[in-house]
Amino acid sequence: MAAEPVAPVEVDAWSDEVAEALARIRAACRDVDGQDPLDEAADLGLRHHGLAGARLWLAGSSGFALLRGDGVDLAVAPSARGTGVGAALAEAAADAGAREAWSHGDHPGAAVLAARHGFARARELWVMRRPVARALPEVQRRGGHDVREFRPGDEAELLRINAAAFADHPEQGAMDAANLAERMGEPWFSPAGLLVAVEPGPDGVMLGFHWTKVHSAGVGEVYVVGIDPTAQGRGLGKELTLAGLHHLASVLDDDGEVILYVEADNLPARAVYEGLGFTHADADTHVQYRR
Known part of the structure; x- marks a missing residue:
């Protein structure tokens, strides 16, 4: 059963509770997609510096958008997909100035969100x-x-x-x-x-x-x-x-x-x-x- 949509809220401070919420969403994505929605640089930044130089929107346990510079990492828990959470997170990040976004694993849902907000496919990174x-x-x-x-x-x-x-x-x-x-x-x-x-x-x-x-x-x-x-x-x-x-x-x-x-x-x-x-x-x- 799909989760009820949760409106994204911008997080004003890094905390253990926020870290745990992100960890749960990331784990759920890894289990289904086989990919972590955060790359190493984002993970190191959060663990060592919290939200310094970054902005974070959290939709309960349904998803998050992390904006670093003008690049955004966005993830929606599999149980919340199709509820509008991803669109709301993407809109928040785009309104805040996001100009780049990664899709780890070339997820079709990411392509839909990207097109909706005027993002075009620009770069491919292969895993060999x-x-x-x-x-x-x-x-x-x-x-x-x-x-x-x-x-x-x-x-x-x-x-x-x-x-x-x-x-x-x-x-x-x-x-x-x-x-x-x-x-x-x-x-x-x-x-x-x-x-x-x-x-x-x-x-x-x-x-x-x-x-x-x-x-x-x-x-x-x-x-x-x-x-x-x-x-x-x-x-x-x-x-x-x-x-x-x-x-x-x-x-x-x-x-x-x-x-x-x-x-x-x-x-x-x-x-x-x-x-x-x-x-x-x-x-x-x-x-x-x-x-």
Whole structure:
């Protein structure tokens, strides 16, 4: 039975009760859709900073809209879909200046809401997957650089390369020291899973990095691969990707899988990943709408 529609109310302060309400809605969406309606950046922001720099509308346990900058994350609990809650949340966010919205999993209901409020499909992010048990090529070293795990003191160089490599990326390129510290404070972080390529010597300049992530014993992720633009053309991207995949294979169950996120229009990156055995299914598409 569908829940009675609840009018959205803007939340004026972050609290345990608000956090629990969002957690229940997110869990219900994950159970039915197989996707969390909040991405990692939104989740970290709420846990570390509450509603600082954000606005939140909550429709009881039926749904929420979280506005960060001009981007909105909107979720409706499956039991409340078709009751008008989503339309009311979308209207509140749009009236407050929302210009972008993600649909995690390319949900058809999101397409309807987007069209109703003048949002057009603008960007696709693919999730690609690879079985852990599939054999990997050996890592081929080209050049005199070293590959090692992250060490305390590498933070500034990692941030420098990340900023340069993702200068045009709307999410990853914004990572700063505080955000890096938050990510490294997560339970999944392991220095052994953050591989860096450096010039030889004790003070060798960093050339690139591959940050891997282990979600569980069965799922790992090619989290971020960043190469200094001045070091492009040396095969570092493929080398570091392979090195990270070998690391993940050593810590994941044999029946698990490795995932990664890639822009659908990034054909060179897709070609590299496909050559390493990654595949994409239509259900693994995230869509950003803009107006």
